[in-house]
Amino acid sequence: MGGNTATNTSAFVPFFVPPPDPNPSYLEVYPHEANFEFDKWRGWMGQNWAISLYASLFYVCLIFSGRRWMRHRKPYNLRLPLLIWNFLLASFSIYGFTRVFPEIRYLWGINNGVHTSICFRDAHNMATVFWGWWCTLSKMVELGDTFFIVFRKQPLIFLHWYHHITVMTYCWFTYEEYDPALKLFMGMNFFVHGIMYTYYALRAAGIKVPRGFAMVITTLQIAQMIAGVAINIHSLRVKLNGGECYRQSRDIFIALAMYFSYFILFANFFINVYLGKTKRKSS
Incomplete structure (x- = not known):
C-alpha cells in the first residue's frame, strides 16, 4: 500500500495524508x-476541534434548561418545521451516501479490499473528503434534533444526547488526520440516517408508517x-500483530469505546421499547 508513511512538516498535521484523487476511475468528481x-480545512479542524466541546457543553445546558422552562407549558406542535427539518437531513x-x-x-472489489478500506487511504478521492467534511459539520447541525424533542415535550433519553455529543466531538477531533476508517463510519452514518430521517419526515407529514x-431502523443502528466495534477490533488486532494499519491507536481506542457503548445503549433501547412491550402484551 502506498502513500501513507511519509512525514509532513506542517505545524498542524501530525502525519502525512496523501492528496485525494481528483479524478478516480470509479466516480465522477464534481467541480465543487x-x-x-482539503489540507486547509483539516488543518482548521485540528486547530479548532475544541469548538465541539464548547458546543456540547452549551447544548447540554440548553436542553436541560429548556426542559425546565417547558415543565409547566403546553407542547408546541412544530409539525411543519419538523417536516422540513427531517426532509432536509434525509436528503x-x-x-451524501x-x-x-x-x-x-x-475498495471492497479489490484483493484484501475490506482490510484496505479500514486501514489505508488508498483510493480516497476529493468527493469523499468533501463529504467527510460536511458530514463532520452536520453533526453540530443535528444537535437541532433535540430542540424538537424539548419543545414538543417528547421523552429525552440519555442515549439521544450522549450519542449526539460524542459523535460530534469524535468527528471534529479526528477529521484533521482523515482516519482511513472514516469512509466506513461516514458511509454507515449516511445510510442509516437517510432511512431514519425519511421515516421521521413521513411521520411529521402525517403519513402512517407501520410500527x-x-x-427495522433500530435494528440497523444496532448493526x-x-x-463499528468489528472495524476497531480488526484495526487493533492488526496493529498489535505488527501489521500495517494507518490509524492512530488513540483514535481506535476512543472509537471502540464509543461504538461499544452505543451498542449497549441501542440494544437496551430495543429490548425495552420492542421486546418489553411484547412481553407486557403477552402477560
Missing part, C-alpha cells in the same frame, strides 16, 4: 468537490454499532 481545500444523508459509497464499493419500520 474537486475545488475543496443530505441520502445524497451516494457520494461516499463508490469508494467503499471500489415495524421503527424496529451499525456492531460493525
